Amino acid sequence: MSNKVLIADDEQSIRKLYERELTREGYEVILAASGKETLEKVRECLPDLVVLDIRMPGMDGLNVMSKLLEENNELPVVINSAYATYKDSFMSWAADAYLVKSSDLTELKETIDKVLESRSVCS
16 A cells, blocks of 8 residues: 655645656655645545645644644654755754755655655554
C-alpha cells in the first residue's frame, strides 16, 4: 500500500507539480489550498505525511502545524516554504524537516522518503 502525502500550498501550480512528481514516485497525493482545508483533509484522509507551505490565506502553515500536532503529534510534517527566514523560528522546529522551495524536487522527494522511513522504523 502506498503512503499518503498531503500537499498544502495556496499556489495551484505548485500543488499540481508536486502531485504529478509524487504520484510518479508511487505516493497517493492529497491536495489542500488553505490552512483550514489542510486541517479538514488530515482528519478525513489520515495522511502519512504533510508537506506544508507557510504563507497561506487565512491561517499560516505554522499555526496549521501547531494544530495538527496537537491532534496527532506522530504525524510527520515537512515545511516547504519559499522563505528561508522562518527556518530559525522556534515554531518551525517542531517540523520533521524544513525545505526552501526549489524547481528541482529531488531534495523534497528524498526528504519525504527519509522522514517516512525513519517513522516506520520507530513504529
